[in-house]
Amino acid sequence: MTLSLYIARRFLMSFATVLGIFFGIMLLIETIDQTRSLSDGGVLTALRLAALDVPSGLYRILPLVVVLAAIAMFVALSRSSELVVVRAAGRSGLRFLVAPVLAALVCGLLAVAVVNPLVAATSKLYDTAQAELAGGGASVLSVSASGLWLRQGGDSGQTVIQAARSNSDGTELSRVTFLLMDRNGLPARRIEAATARLEPGQWVLTGAKEWDLSATNPEAASRWLADGSGISSDLTREGIRDSFGTPSAIAFWALPAYIASLERAGFSARSHQVWFQMELAQPLLLAAMVLVAAGFTMRHARFGKTGTLVLLAVLSGFMIFFLRNFAQVLGENGQIPVVLAAWTPPVAAVMMALGLLLHLEDG
Numbered sequence: 048m049t050l051s052l053y054i055a056r057r058f059l060m061s062f063a064t065v066l067g068i069f070f071g072i073m074l075l076i077e078t079i080d081q082t083r084s085l086s087d088g089g090v091l092t093a094l095r096l097a098a099l100d101v102p103s104g105l106y107r108i109l110p111l112v113v114v115l116a117a118i119a120m121f122v123a124l125s126r127s128s129e130l131v132v133v134r135a136a137g138r139s140g141l142r143f144l145v146a147p148v149l150a151a152l153v154c155g156l157l158a159v160a161v162v163n164p165l166v167a168a169t170s171k172l173y174d175t176a177q178a179e180l181a182g183g184g185a186s187v188l189s190v191s192a193s194g195l196w197l198r199q200g201g202d203s204g205q206t207v208i209q210a211a212r213s214n215s216d217g218t219e220l221s222r223v224t225f226l227l228m229d230r231n232g233l234p235a236r237r238i239e240a241a242t243a244r245l246e247p248g249q250w251v252l253t254g255a256k257e258w259d260l261s262a263t264n265p266e267a268a269s270r271w272l273a274d275g276s277g278i279s280s281d282l283t284r285e286g287i288r289d290s291f292g293t294p295s296a297i298a299f300w301a302l303p304a305y306i307a308s309l310e311r312a313g314f315s316a317r318s319h320q321v322w323f324q325m326e327l328a329q330p331l332l333l334a335a336m337v338l339v340a341a342g343f344t345m346r347h348a349r350f351g352k353t354g355t356l357v358l359l360a361v362l363s364g365f366m367i368f369f370l371r372n373f374a375q376v377l378g379e380n381g382q383i384p385v386v387l388a389a390w391t392p393p394v395a396a397v398m399m400a401l402g403l404l405l406h407l408e409d410g
Contacts (some may be wrong), residue, residue, distance in 0.1 A: 117339075158330075
């Protein structure tokens with residue numbers, strides 16, 4: 048038990064060191080990049096934006112951080128001959144790996160359960176700060192249990208749009224309500240339509256009825272609009288699509304409800320489903336990275352070729368990371384099932400690493 052705790056502590060120390068180094072490098076690079084892109088605001092503003100943006104980038108490369116930390120730990124144990132002492136004490140290599148693998152699993156669980164919501168929060172703060180500095184507004188789209196909500200601007204004022212359902216890209220709405228504001232931000236008109244279709248520069252309505260909210264009796268002043276009537280709009284198909292943002296900007300615990308809301312509104316939630324499954328598979332992927340590093344570097348330094356083995360371990364980790372991202376793209380495009388896209392890379396990595404370890408230890 049004491050030995051297992053010692054090994055787990057060594058792995059966690061190595062992981063914290065590598066993570067801190069990556070954080071410092073990424074923060075420096077991002078601060079320089081923000082300083083160049085900002086027209087005003089100074090270094091403090093650039094540093095604040097960088098501090099909000101770096102956690103999301105660091106979270107994406109967490110598997111690479113784990114494999115580098117594991118390589119550093121195994122190389123250090125080999126050079127200090129601690130691995131030789133452990134084997135001489137009767138502890139096999141596979142039993143030796145139980146502690147760092149469990150530590151990686153715990154790190155993965157904490158990353159998904161605790162760090163993921165924090166990263167999602169900082170990503171939203173970063174997007175809001177960027178929009179404020181650019182002089183723009185926040186996202187024009189949101190999805191809730193009541194359906195789809197859109198916001199658009201115009202010369203006469205803002206317009207809030209609520210629809211029960213939509214097509215996959217938000218350009219065709221069903222059971223839609225338009226609330227048109229005046230320049231003072233007060234409701235001026237309300238329009239309800241059976242359908243609304245987005246065309247360049249306008250929404251084309253069918254089955255629409257209009258109420259003048261400035262009248263004493265809006266119902267008495269209401270009127271039916273002819274099919275094909277239009278409401279001017281500055282929205283585009285690309286703008287609506289980009290308003291969804293990335294699935295990583297949504298906290299892990301909120302993803303199931305958000306996916307259900309997307310599907311109720313008629314949107315495709317496939318990319319969010321893939322991301323959710325990948326987050327569930329994250330602890331297994333981190334454990335796989337430890338096993339991959341052990342397969343190449345858990346040997347005595349006197350055997351030689353340490354540099355070559357370290358390079359092979361790094362390349363293997365990068366290859367698994369690339370395959371994971373490639374499977375994510377295939378899953379989001381519908382080329383392969385969602386579960387297959389998320390779970391195949393970590394499961395395959397674990398099996399290959401175990402095969403290599405069994406060959407080296409018992410073969």
